[in-house]
Amino acid sequence: MTLYEVEKSKKVKVIKLNASYELKQRLISFGIMKDAVIEVLEHAPRKKTIEVRVGKMRLALRAEEAQQIEVEEI
Amino acid sequence: MKQQNINPEACPVTAKHIKVALVGQPNVGKSMLINSISNAHLHVGNFSGVTVDKTEVLFDYKDYHFTVVDLPGTYAFTDYTIEERVTHEYLCAEDYDIIINVVDSTNIEKNLQLTSELLTMSKKIVIALNMSDEAEKEGILIDEKYMSELLGVSCVKVSAATKMGIEELIDTVIEVYEKPKQEPKLVFSEAVEEEIEKIVSYLKKHKYKAVNSYRNVAINLLKNNKKTYEKLHDDPIWTELQPILIEASRHIELHHDTDDIKEAFAEEYASFNRGIVAEVVKYTADERREKKSLTEKIDAILIHPVFGIPIFLFFMWGLFQLTFTLGNIPMEWIDGFFGWLGETIAPTISNDDIRSLVVDGIIGGVGAVVLFTPNIIILFIGIALLETTGYMSRVAFLLDGFFHKFGLHGQSFIPLVTGFGCSIPAYMSARILKNDRDRLLTLFIIGFMSCGARLPVYVLFAGAFFGQDMAGTVLFIIYVSGAILGLIAAKVLKMTAFKGVDEPFVMEMPKYRLPSFKLIWHTVLTQTIMYLKKAGTFIAGAAMLIWFLSNYPHNELLDQEYSVKIEQAATSEQKREYENKLAEMQLEQSYLGRIGKLTEPLFEPLGFDWKMNVALQAGLAAKEVVVSTLGVLYSMGGDVDETSHSLAENIRKHIPFASAVSFIVVVMVYLPCLAATTVFAKEAGSWKYAFYLFIFTSVVAYVLAFIAYNVTRVLVGG
Ligand SMILES: Nc1nc2c(ncn2[C@@H]2O[C@H](COP(=O)(O)OP(=O)(O)O)[C@@H](O)[C@H]2O)c(=O)[nH]1
Ligand SMILES: [Mg+2]
Numbered sequence: 001m002t003l004y005e006v007e008k009s010k011k012v013k014v015i016k017l018n019a020s021y022e023l024k025q026r027l028i029s030f031g032i033m034k035d036a037v038i039e040v041l042e043h044a045p046r047k048k049t050i051e052v053r054v055g056k057m058r059l060a061l062r063a064e065e066a067q068q069i070e071v072e073e074i
Numbered sequence: 075m076k077q078q079n080i081n082p083e084a085c086p087v088t089a090k091h092i093k094v095a096l097v098g099q100p101n102v103g104k105s106m107l108i109n110s111i112s113n114a115h116l117h118v119g120n121f122s123g124v125t126v127d128k129t130e131v132l133f134d135y136k137d138y139h140f141t142v143v144d145l146p147g148t149y150a151f152t153d154y155t156i157e158e159r160v161t162h163e164y165l166c167a168e169d170y171d172i173i174i175n176v177v178d179s180t181n182i183e184k185n186l187q188l189t190s191e192l193l194t195m196s197k198k199i200v201i202a203l204n205m206s207d208e209a210e211k212e213g214i215l216i217d218e219k220y221m222s223e224l225l226g227v228s229c230v231k232v233s234a235a236t237k238m239g240i241e242e243l244i245d246t247v248i249e250v251y252e253k254p255k256q257e258p259k260l261v262f263s264e265a266v267e268e269e270i271e272k273i274v275s276y277l278k279k280h281k282y283k284a285v286n287s288y289r290n291v292a293i294n295l296l297k298n299n300k301k302t303y304e305k306l307h308d309d310p311i312w313t314e315l316q317p318i319l320i321e322a323s324r325h326i327e328l329h330h331d332t333d334d335i336k337e338a339f340a341e342e343y344a345s346f347n348r349g350i351v352a353e354v355v356k357y358t359a360d361e362r363r364e365k366k367s368l369t370e371k372i373d374a375i376l377i378h379p380v381f382g383i384p385i386f387l388f389f390m391w392g393l394f395q396l397t398f399t400l401g402n403i404p405m406e407w408i409d410g411f412f413g414w415l416g417e418t419i420a421p422t423i424s425n426d427d428i429r430s431l432v433v434d435g436i437i438g439g440v441g442a443v444v445l446f447t448p449n450i451i452i453l454f455i456g457i458a459l460l461e462t463t464g465y466m467s468r469v470a471f472l473l474d475g476f477f478h479k480f481g482l483h484g485q486s487f488i489p490l491v492t493g494f495g496c497s498i499p500a501y502m503s504a505r506i507l508k509n510d511r512d513r514l515l516t517l518f519i520i521g522f523m524s525c526g527a528r529l530p531v532y533v534l535f536a537g538a539f540f541g542q543d544m545a546g547t548v549l550f551i552i553y554v555s556g557a558i559l560g561l562i563a564a565k566v567l568k569m570t571a572f573k574g575v576d577e578p579f580v581m582e583m584p585k586y587r588l589p590s591f592k593l594i595w596h597t598v599l600t601q602t603i604m605y606l607k608k609a610g611t612f613i614a615g616a617a618m619l620i621w622f623l624s625n626y627p628h629n630e631l632l633d634q635e636y637s638v639k640i641e642q643a644a645t646s647e648q649k650r651e652y653e654n655k656l657a658e659m660q661l662e663q664s665y666l667g668r669i670g671k672l673t674e675p676l677f678e679p680l681g682f683d684w685k686m687n688v689a690l691q692a693g694l695a696a697k698e699v700v701v702s703t704l705g706v707l708y709s710m711g712g713d714v715d716e717t718s719h720s721l722a723e724n725i726r727k728h729i730p731f732a733s734a735v736s737f738i739v740v741v742m743v744y745l746p747c748l749a750a751t752t753v754f755a756k757e758a759g760s761w762k763y764a765f766y767l768f769i770f771t772s773v774v775a776y777v778l779a780f781i782a783y784n785v786t787r788v789l790v791g792g
Contacts, residue, residue, distance in 0.1 A: 021334070022154075023578040028340040029150030030580055031184055034331075035341075045379055048475025049484075051583060056181045058369075058583040060471040062478065065578055 003038060004066035011039045012071035019068040030059055032069065092251050093141045095165060098176035099188055100147030101584045103204045106234035106593050107176060108144050127600055135244055151191055155508040165195065172198040172251055179209035179216055183351045190343035193258040194293050196286040200228050200246050207233040213358035221354040226259035257287055262342050265329040269296060269322035276318060280311050295319055298335055369586045382472045390491055393456040397449055397495055404448040412441030435621040446498050453492060453499040454601050457506065458594045464584040466506060474579060480561045481568025483512040493523030497750035501757045509577045515567055517758050521746050521771060522560030524553055527697035531741050534701055535734050538722040556742045620695035624666040632659050658707055666692060680779045681733030690740055696747040731790055736783035743775035
């Protein structure tokens with residue numbers, strides 16, 4: 001399952017980042033890495049962008065980026 | 075702070091200089107912290123080579139002379155944005171004594187990720203636990219003594235907002251500065267510690283000479299730190315060390331199930347930090363209940379899937395109104411003032427050429443620079459409000475879907491809309507785009523949004539060729555087609571010049587905060603000074619250049635010939651006619667006029683005569699000039715405006731409809747004005763880009779105008 005498919009207000013755990021080197025660094029710098037717990041908060045119109053919570057921080061990411069984050073339910 | 079004798083003026087000769095680098099993630103309150111040091115001297119400048127503003131404060135405290143540099147916020151050393159690059163480079167290459175790592179106490183774990191990276195840098199560090207007022211309110215208790223002990227780094231609780239702990243922070247900085255450097259206690263997993271130990275014992279065995287501790291060298295080697303690598307690469311022990319390193323990296327990567335050592339280290343830091351937080355942060359019962367925070371409540375409205383965008387559009391409309399209605403009031407005063415200044419000074423200068431240079435060239439040029447300042451200030455206040463309240467990221471969140479289709483970014487919306495008012499603040503507001511490529515692309519298409527200065531040209535031509543009832547619709551069509559052209563241009567640029575993978579869009583949505591007056595004042599002041607300092611000199615120079623081209627060479631014979639005629643004129647009407655004729659003749663033989671004539675063949679396919687050429691080329695300086703130049707050239711005198719009835723009539727008589735359409739197309743697309751182009755170059759980071767912009771807009775304008783001219787000719791005839 002990828003982060004993109006997760007429903008609103010569900011919590012998931014990151015298993016793997018299937019991203020390019022650059023995006024991976026970016027995600028990691030925001031705390032999205034293996035074992036991090038992510039909660040999906042909101043979808044922008046037409047689900048082009050999603051808002052998630054990692055720890056206490058809220059993040060926005062594009063659908064494309066969310067699709068590169070492999071997660072599992074907890 | 076205040077009761078201490080911090081005196082920025084007198085620096086005792088014996089004083090020691092301490093240079094402090096202020097580092098932290100975005101929005102942790104670095105700027106506010108710098109501001110809360112009262113009586114400090116503020117220095118505004120640029121980081122070398124880039125457009126990132128650099129703020130420094132200088133102050134004296136006890137026997138020390140402090141320089142504190144506010145480095146741009148960075149989440150990690152990833153070099154993703156210019157800001158991050160600037161900070162990273164500064165920390166690695168510049169000369170400074172100590173780092174103050176500013177940390178948001180309400181979100182320690184995330185902030186410590188950067189701290190961990192700083193700890194491997196072998197620099198003296200003090201951690202400022204900022205926002206402790208907010209943390210207290212949220213029921214977060216931090217044991218900073220224990221934290222200092224665990225990290226091996228002094229931690230001080232401060233609040234930039236309430237000015238609590240600032241003095242203690244500076245005392246701690248002095249204390250750490252005076253003491254020998256302490257090794258921070260960064261503890262890794264067993265696998266990593268094992269490898270560190272191996273490398274350390276190897277370095278020990280070979281008595282490797284290092285400035286930093288062996289442990290530090292080992293960590294940096296494992297982390298693939300470039301500098302450490304380069305240093306050891308030239309050392310004889312390298313041949314033996316290299317296989318050890320390769321083996322160690324393999325081990326660590328295996329341990330973390332990744333092929334990326336940076337990822338492995340990030341995970342190491344994260345688990346270390348989780349441990350620290352578990353030890354030193356306690357929550358009162360209140361916090362753990364996870365009640366709905368204020369931010370969540372506001373977000374429920376502001377990023378609502380349906381109402382979010384209309385609400386934002388309303389805010390934008392408000393900002394826009396303010397910028398260009400409220401801004402117009404002082405603009406009139408400024409205009410009036412420089413007009414008065416010119417008139418007052420003119421009679422005191424007897425030499426014609428010098429008078430013209432001073433009054434039209436210098437005063438006019440400087441006036442043009444100052445003229446835009448109210449707009450810019452209001453716009454900057456608006457942007458500072460959007461940014462410090464945390465709303466800006468919500469805007470990007472809402473609009474990114476639409477703009478991404480055209481290769482733009484959600485935040486591109488703000489500079490683009492501002493572009494309808496004036497391109498100068500629009501170019502400057504593109505700074506909110508943190509990524510180089512997004513910003514450049516946005517900068518390139520801002521010009522397609524017709525700025526206010528082009529309105530007079532549109533009004534003149536719409537009035538000349540259409541009835542009153544139709545003119546409004548025509549204007550609307552011009553504006554909308556400009557915007558659509560801009561989006562298409564963005565798409566085309568994205569597929570050609572800016573080709574490549576999309577920049578990732580991962581952005582923090584910070585907590586909502588009430589804006590701080592002092593912080594906004596400080597930000598706006600900094601940016602305004604930068605505008606006046608940097609762009610000002612160039613804009614004034616550009617204005618003087620155009621003044622020169624349109625006034626020289628000056629034909630004395632024409633003057634003499636016409637002064638006789640003017641004197642002998644029977645009616646005042648005739649007199650004015652002669653004056654206009656003189657102005658026209660002078661302009662025709664000026665450098666600008668000559669260029670217009672010379673380029674006639676080039677613009678013939680667009681249906682322009684030399685007069686239209688001159689008007690357009692003068693319009694490169696400023697669009698306001700287009701109308702007044704047309705006025706001169708169509709013998710109506712220089713003081714006409716777009717509502718002048720007879721000018722519209724003359725234009726209808728002399729310019730074929732198809733040529734007029736093509737003229738409008740060029741005005742819509744080509745460079746807004748010299749001042750804006752100067753600002754563009756500053757914001758894009760190089761004059762090279764201004765050159766590209768010139769080529770790009772000129773080619774697009776030419777091609778589109780050519781098409782428009784011929785299509786109109788076929789459809790309407792003429
Ligand atoms: N409550 C509180 N707010 C603060 C404090 N320091 C900064 N802020 C707010 O945090 C936001 C970000 O501050 P700023 O100085 O721009 O952060 P920077 O990005 O690190 O320079 C602003 O809205 C400040 O008003 C603090 O100590 N307490
Ligand atoms: Mg700041």
